[in-house]
Amino acid sequence: MILVTGVTGGLGGLILNGLKGIDDIEVVPGTRKGDGSAARRIDFDDPASLAEGFAGVDVLVFISAGYAEDDIVLARHGAVADAARAAGVKHVIYTSLASSGERMTIALPHRWTEDRLANGPFEVTILRNGLYTEIPLGLALTGAAMAAETGIFAAPFGDGRVSVVAKEDLADIAVRVAVETDRDLAAGNQSRHAGRTYELEGPTPIGGNEIAEVLTESLGRPVTYQSISLSDLRQGLEGSGMLPYQITHTLSIFSNVKAGWTEARHSDLEALLPNVPRPVHDSIVAAVKAGGFESQSLSSSGES
Ligand SMILES: NC(=O)c1ccc[n+]([C@@H]2O[C@H](COP(=O)([O-])OP(=O)(O)OC[C@H]3O[C@@H](n4cnc5c(N)ncnc54)[C@H](OP(=O)(O)O)[C@@H]3O)[C@@H](O)[C@H]2O)c1
Structure with missing residues (x-):
């Protein structure tokens, strides 16, 4: 049993x-x-x-x-x-x-x-x-409204990428x-x-530039990635209602991302899965769509 x-x-x-x-x-x-x-x-x-x-x-x-x-x-x-x-x-x-x-x-x-x-x-x-795909996906969703308005996707990745799964x-x-x-x-x-x-760990690491590319595709306008500092991240988290230990862990995750330590060196994922791993790119596109952030070119052509 x-x-x-x-x-x-x-x-x-x-x-x-x-x-x-x-x-x-x-x-x-x-x-x-x-x-x-x-x-x-x-x-x-x-x-x-x-x-x-x-x-x-x-x-x-x-x-x-x-x-x-x-x-x-x-x-x-x-x-x-x-x-x-x-x-x-x-x-x-x-x-x-x-x-x-x-x-x-x-x-x-x-x-x-x-x-x-x-x-x-x-x-x-x-x-x-x-780390779950939900982490970059959450950041993409949080940043989508600002990206739709300003063309900037701001997130604390630095130049780092994460092998999410x-x-x-x-x-x-x-x-x-x-x-x-x-x-x-x-x-x-x-x-x-x-x-x-x-x-x-997943086969396709994802960072700020990759998410900006997905947002560009999903929103139908150019989106550029801009890294934010850990101090700014801390300030944002402290006002978010998160518990203190959650803030510690979140900052630590992004310190590691910024340090370039979150890309997988070895993974058993593909050897153990019966199918190819689910692409992180598709999950983010689907989440942005489900979040109501439609392509501007599509929605404007629909209205005309
Ligand atoms: N790899 C990552 O990126 C990542 C991210 C976040 C968390 N995690 C870890 O992965 C775990 C599973 O992820 P998830 O997405 O399934 O999290 P989740 O949806 O939040 O579910 C966690 C579950 O843990 C159970 N749990 C919590 N406290 C417990 C307790 N005292 N005794 C027994 N069960 C308890 C609860 O199930 P019941 O209510 O049914 O008992 C709860 O629903 C998390 O609990 C966390 O430790 C990993």
Whole structure:
């Protein structure tokens, strides 16, 4: 039996859906909101829910729960490792952070969790996920209105680019690893993915110039990229309602981008995906369109 945590979240939900349709696979959803009927209650902040929730689970798909200060995340993730051990879980698949993010502040709880899981006694597979496509996509959407008006796309990339990856691709790989692991265990073997750490970053790095090109195409007017400073970014974030730890992490991500450290050097993405990775360019075009930012030339020709 496979249990997926965090199924009301974006990644957990996609993984659950991918596993649901497979005949020989028994999958159980885990969520803080579970009541034991449609889904089990899995709350990393409540170890009692884990002792009960992990009963009978062979393969645990452990989605990181990183939205908190580090000490809280470490306590949560440590509780998952302890409960998996106590419940006799055979294999844990953990969604971590890609190595191009090694120097980001968000890396610390991920690497700590990897170390903690390595103590077993279960087998482990680490899925080192790249930054989601949603990050440049969010910046493109935020900047689209100003770009439509002024022809400038302002964002804190410097000259850096990021090897982002579509969440759907990450989910497809998690589904594959979970299914193959469950089948290997059912056949009395160790998973072919046991002890493996996969780097999962996209093949096409994207930065400010690339987003400006997409906006040029989508808005039907020339858009130029202009880098903004980390001080300006900090000022903008401080007035945005973000929590202090989120501001720390966001600044750290963009310090790394500006330093040129966020392009993948090696990725297992294409080797593990059944299809070619979803192009980040297409996601941004679709999001800008869905955000109501139509091409000016198209809308004006429609009106005449
Ligand atoms: N690679 C990246 O670019 C990136 C970006 C942002 C975040 N992340 C990390 O990747 C994870 C998954 O991403 P996502 O897009 O699916 O995030 P998401 O949509 O925000 O979902 C995160 C889910 O984590 C679960 N969760 C939160 N606190 C929990 C707790 N105390 N115990 C158990 N589950 C808890 C919740 O699921 P339930 O409500 O169903 O319990 C929540 O919906 C995030 O949690 C974060 O650690 C990665």
